[in-house]
Amino acid sequence: MRNILLVVVDTLRPDHLGCYGYDRPVSPRLDDLAARGSLLTSLWSASNFTAPAFTSLFTGLYPHQHGVFDFMSRASGGVVRQVLENNRARTGAVVSFRFFSNLLSEVWNDITAVTDTRSFNYSKDLPPAVTEESLAWLEKNGKDGPFCLFTHYDGPHMPYRLPAEFAHSFDTVDPAAVDSDFRHLVFPQDKEEIGQTEEASMFRLINQVNWGRRKLNQETLQWMKDKYDASIRYNDEAIGNLLDGLKNLGLAEDTIVVVLSDHGEEFFEHGHLAHAGIHLYEEVVRTVGIIHDPAGPGNGQRVDVPLSQVDVWPTLLSLSGATDPPGDWLGRGFNSLLESDSPPVGTARIEETADVPPAPVFCHGQFKLAMRLGRHKLIVPKPSPVLGRGRRLRLWLKMLLQGELRDEVFDLADDPGETRNLAGDADLRRSLRSILAGHMAAEGPSFNPATDLAEEQRKKIEQEMKDLGYM
Ligand SMILES: [Zn+2]
Structure with missing residues (x-):
């Protein structure tokens, strides 16, 4: 090689x-x-x-x-x-x-x-x-x-x-x-x-x-x-x-x-x-x-x-x-x-590529998920399960107060700055959501759970992250 x-x-x-x-x-x-x-x-x-x-x-x-x-x-x-x-x-x-x-x-x-x-x-x-x-x-x-x-x-x-x-x-x-x-x-x-x-x-x-x-x-x-x-x-x-x-x-x-x-x-x-x-x-x-x-x-x-x-x-x-x-x-x-x-x-329109459908790509934040498919992008709120229950609830509340608990759909070809939410198009939103659901259901062929650290080491890093204001 x-x-x-x-x-x-x-x-x-x-x-x-x-x-x-x-x-x-x-x-x-x-x-x-x-x-x-x-x-x-x-x-x-x-x-x-x-x-x-x-x-x-x-x-x-x-x-x-x-x-x-x-x-x-x-x-x-x-x-x-x-x-x-x-x-x-x-x-x-x-x-x-x-x-x-x-x-x-x-x-x-x-x-x-x-x-x-x-x-x-x-x-x-x-x-x-x-x-x-x-x-x-x-x-x-x-x-x-x-x-x-x-x-x-x-x-x-x-x-x-x-x-x-x-x-x-x-x-x-x-x-x-x-x-x-x-x-x-x-x-x-x-x-x-x-x-x-x-x-x-x-x-x-x-x-x-x-x-x-x-x-x-x-x-x-x-x-x-x-x-x-x-x-x-x-x-x-x-x-x-x-x-x-x-x-x-x-x-x-x-x-x-x-x-x-x-x-x-x-x-x-x-x-x-x-x-x-x-x-x-x-x-x-x-x-x-x-x-x-x-x-x-x-x-x-x-x-x-x-x-x-x-x-x-x-x-x-x-x-x-x-x-x-x-x-x-x-x-x-x-x-x-x-x-x-x-x-x-150029990214193809979904409907124009029926023979070779564009492959979706995904992004997982701690609080939301995003998917790109052709020219379209979907963002949905979804807190990661690795966050503790208390933290998830607190964040959910904050997101609610800031109007962040909503689906968003953008057409990146027409609107690269993501300013016009098209989630009102129910058919489009539903079709994108169903592909995202399929992705979340798939564990993948090489699924490997994260290796947890020894308790002592974990605590040490956790303390450092707290000191830094990350947690
Ligand atoms: Zn980085």
Whole structure:
């Protein structure tokens, strides 16, 4: 099999990259890679936050099948790891958050967390450190037989931690007009290190905004977008350096490079900030998808067909020529779209594709479910059973008060901003709902319950998450 370099950038919205049409020069290196590779324009995460999204990516299972909804669980179902081992590929991982070491320990080998001593150390130096560690791994392991390296950048995840040369790249707002709590907590530039207390305060601040207990002025919102873009620029440079290093090591011609994000970020398009909340609109479920295969035809193409990250690994294993993927993974990947000389462009109408119906893709939040089918999208409220009963009831009540307990149907071809709810079309809503019900009823061919941690370890992580304001 050929080599694979899988780069995942946390919290990166595709529509903030030049290759997806953004008008600010934030991503020269990713734009260049996309111009030489395939750009997936409708790739969905399987969830709207990190732990279940990564578990789905690495197991090929949706969250109701793998059962992982937090960092206190551990992904199991090591199909990818097994196939790579059978193909004698070396595997490594360089990640920005320590929690990955626990989450992915059964589905991946050899995980290096760049910040191993802190739970959420958003250091200013993380992106170059990830590049440096990744290149050290490639230098050591890249020459002897196939390899597969997973590299995780913290990306434009709040709080924004930027070195001086990037900190003000896209500023458009007078800092005096910015809410001072946000300025101190979301962009703690004056501090070398951020403590857990400050991080917890930041998440609480965002929660207050999202539940309507605090107003956010327009200047602060624009200022956050400016910092988000500056963070993308910073990460783009670090990824560019990784790609240069791959080339300098003489490995670029034999390596398939894939760049994804795990989920997006909300900037008040639908009244909320950040991610991991109740919303499943496009700004948070649609992800980056760039695949550069040095031997592939059709480079420079766009693939507009709705796709899910659960099918990324089946695709990569096929593209790389790995042998012996399990039977239910064969033919599941979307590699034929990438290998085609004239890939399908544009999402087809449901009624126009009676011969080959479009395949639905799904996204599972903790509080809602979403499905994309052709041009249509359905969002329904449904709290995850892994939330405790008390928490579910409290959230249900909050959602009721905010008018969030309703079905939504959108026609993304006509209404990409999801502003016109078509749920009043009873036939359309019913047909979409019945497909979603079928998906929820299917456990999947490789069902594996989440592996629970030892009680002591679980309590430790739970306490850390509480300190951070996540629970
Ligand atoms: Zn994430």
